[in-house]
Amino acid sequence: MCVVCGCGDAKRNMPVAAGAGPASADDTLRLDFGAGAARVSVPGMSQARAIKLEADVLGANQRLADRNRAHFAAHRVSAYNLVSSPGAGKTSLLCATIGLLQRRAPGLPLAVIEGDQQTSHDAERIRASGAAAVQVNTGKGCHLDARMVAAAFERLPLHAAAHHDAASEIGALLLIENVGNLVCPALWDLGEQAKVAILSVTEGDDKPAKYPDMFAAAGLMVINKIDLLPHVDFDLQRCIDFARRVNPDIEVMLLSARTGDGLERWVDWLLGERPGAGGDSPLDRRVRDVQAHLRPVLEKAG
Ligand code: MG
16 A cells, blocks of 8 residues: 555545536536645545655655665666556566567676566566566555665676676666556656656557656656557557657657567667657657657558
């Protein structure tokens, strides 16, 4: 349970009125429990108390995340935090990524931290794909925190070496698969270089609007399962427009972990090879997306 998502278990609370001004017919059909100062409603807890608790908890996590970030830098480890709903294809993408990285960057130390409430299924899949993995089970917890990642990192072979001999800019790569949840992991810094929000075309194309905190926190949105585009009603441009509305700087990538389409570009990104990154405007990026990426994919999808 965490105060961030309001999943406490006290007994009473009331919604804050939706919208300002005279109630419209629409307002009577919408209850907004996030309109208070804390932007979260926890039964039995005041808004001031919720803010204080969140600041304390996230502040403690931030100090540990900063320590992780320094620790990763000391080992020349680039760490990425993969977040999504359950079923968006995080583990499948990681398995495909490991295979491609072994061909593209043989010798690059690589490891995965897997977050799930229960089981070691995903860590077993990762190990079968050829990378070291530590499974973190969170029990009732709905996200990984910086302390969990620190404990997992110490158990990985990455931790045993400094990776100073590697010729590439990146000494080693650590991929963290967070618990499937588009809400809570948005606010928990793990010490990563960037959050990667993964969305699949079998989900709603308005998820960036429904879960804005996650897409605001992410540096990259990966749209997965594009091989299924001809079979689903997923509007790519609408999805990207929603994401850019909450985060004008978010990068966008389309791929299919199953077919391998788009995976080279994703691996380029992980390896720090990002043509055009930095310096160009959100509009430039959008034009580049459409010209260089969306159009061929849309043509292919028919
Ligand atoms: Mg998984």
